[in-house]
Amino acid sequence: MNSIEKRCAEYKDAKTLQKIGLYPFFRPMTGSEGRRVNYGGKQMVMLGSNNYLGLTHEARVKQAAKDAIDKYGTGCTGSRFLNGNSDLHEQLETSFAKFFKKEAALVMTTGFLTNYTGIGTLVEKGDFILSDSENHASIIAGCRNTQAKTVVFNHNDMVDLEKKLAEIPAEATKLIVVDGVFSMTGELAKLPEIVALKKKVPNTWILVDDAHGLGAIGATGRGTAEFFGLEDEIDLITATFSKAMASLGGVIAGKKDVIHYLRHRARGFIFSAALPTASAAAVLKVLELIESEPQHLKKLAENIEYLKNGYKNLGLPVLPSQSPILSIWIGDEVKSLKVVAALADLGVFATPVLFPAVPFGNAIIRTSLMASHSKEDLDFALDAWSKVADQLQLRVEAPSTDGLHSRAAGYSFEKFA
Numbered sequence: 468m469n470s471i472e473k474r475c476a477e478y479k480d481a482k483t484l485q486k487i488g489l490y491p492f493f494r495p496m497t498g499s500e501g502r503r504v505n506y507g508g509k510q511m512v513m514l515g516s517n518n519y520l521g522l523t524h525e526a527r528v529k530q531a532a533k534d535a536i537d538k539y540g541t542g543c544t545g546s547r548f549l550n551g552n553s554d555l556h557e558q559l560e561t562s563f564a565k566f567f568k569k570e571a572a573l574v575m576t577t578g579f580l581t582n583y584t585g586i587g588t589l590v591e592k593g594d595f596i597l598s599d600s601e602n603h604a605s606i607i608a609g610c611r612n613t614q615a616k617t618v619v620f621n622h623n624d625m626v627d628l629e630k631k632l633a634e635i636p637a638e639a640t641k642l643i644v645v646d647g648v649f650s651m652t653g654e655l656a657k658l659p660e661i662v663a664l665k666k667k668v669p670n671t672w673i674l675v676d677d678a679h680g681l682g683a684i685g686a687t688g689r690g691t692a693e694f695f696g697l698e699d700e701i702d703l704i705t706a707t708f709s710k711a712m713a714s715l716g717g718v719i720a721g722k723k724d725v726i727h728y729l730r731h732r733a734r735g736f737i738f739s740a741a742l743p744t745a746s747a748a749a750v751l752k753v754l755e756l757i758e759s760e761p762q763h764l765k766k767l768a769e770n771i772e773y774l775k776n777g778y779k780n781l782g783l784p785v786l787p788s789q790s791p792i793l794s795i796w797i798g799d800e801v802k803s804l805k806v807v808a809a810l811a812d813l814g815v816f817a818t819p820v821l822f823p824a825v826p827f828g829n830a831i832i833r834t835s836l837m838a839s840h841s842k843e844d845l846d847f848a849l850d851a852w853s854k855v856a857d858q859l860q861l862r863v864e865a866p867s868t869d870g871l872h873s874r875a876a877g878y879s880f881e882k883f884a
């Protein structure tokens with residue numbers, strides 16, 4: 468056996484979960500209306516999607532994508548650098564620069580790629596990245612994709628960030644990178660404090676990954692920077708189109724020269740195929756709707772409050788959140804899988820978040836809201852949660868989130884087999 472075969476053969480976690488009938492991943496959907504989805508012939512209320520504005524099935528958005536297919540075909544068959552560019556990609560960049568109040572923007576094929584190649588290209592040996600310990604995997608990949616030194620600071624811990632900034636030579640360039648909305652808990656980055664530190668420490672820039680903020684947070688859906696009134700202070704914003712924008716793709720916005728540099732130097736952008744025009748057209752339409760129809764964002768905010776209060780009334784340990792992500796703390800990994808299975812039996816789709824996405828023993832169930840959820844959908848979900856809470860004894864006193872931020876090692880699902 469070579470080392471590849473050995474490594475793969477020795478990986479047992481997923482097989483163990485399959486064996487005990489609690490494997491919660493890759494559930495094949497056979498149809499979707501957005502808020503209701505079909506899995507294996509069973510209709511379920513979707514409580515685990517990032518479709519925050521509920522626009523994946525909006526008639527005008529779908530039509531825009533269909534029109535683009537008719538005009539440009541199903542794929543761009545190459546990099547934007549060479550043959551894959553279109554006027555839609557460029558319109559999208561102009562629109563996003565304006566939307567984020569930045570000089571320029573660059574559209575890429577996924578949000579992951581945007582962080583990976585964006586961070587990886589901009590900072591170099593001699594520079595420093597200060598990265599929150601709960602940042603998304605694409606940011607971690609971006610940090611590994613450069614010879615700059617990455618310093619990880621404790622999650623949302625401004626004392627630790629300040630201390631770590633102070634240890635770096637003043638003349639070195641420092642890029643603070645945070646998720647605007649942390650993807651597992653829905654908690655916001657402490658942008659006001661981070662901006663204050665940037666003002667105090669020379670040669671410091673801020674990059675906010677607003678994957679979960681774009682379209683969902685801020686008075687007009689412009690994201691976490693808008694929520695805090697700090698749009699002028701954030702140097703770089705990255706975001707994805709795979710959540711509230713109801714499509715696929717990624718964007719980075721900032722100064723003109725920075726975007727020009729990325730356009731010509733970011734390997735993951737240059738050497739990868741362009742975003743399909745159908746996806747670009749859908750995003751353009753969603754942007755238009757965000758600006759012209761504030762009711763979607765308003766309805767999302769109402770739904771967040773309704774479900775949050777519903778969870779609290781049921782006595783469920785819901786983690787603090789100011790976003791459409793509402794996570795219920797469970798703790799035990801296997802118990803969280805049982806909760807997901809029990810909810811599915813009752814017709815509710817929710818997702819477990821397990822180690823290593825969270826520290827071992829701090830499993831959560833991540834639920835998320837859409838503007839298109841009706842009150843009946845949410846009542847149906849709350850009724851299911853109530854039954855599962857009784858069945859699996861989930862009603863506990865308010866959880867501490869401290870545990871979420873401690874690391875654990877040496878875990879294996881095999882012990883549950």
Ligand SMILES: Cc1ncc(COP(=O)(O)O)c(C=O)c1O
Nearest residue numbers: 577578579603605650678707709
């Ligand atoms: C915070 C964050 N950044 C980036 C991404 C990657 O986005 P995409 O799905 O477009 O690759 C995600 C998606 O899960 C995310 O949650």
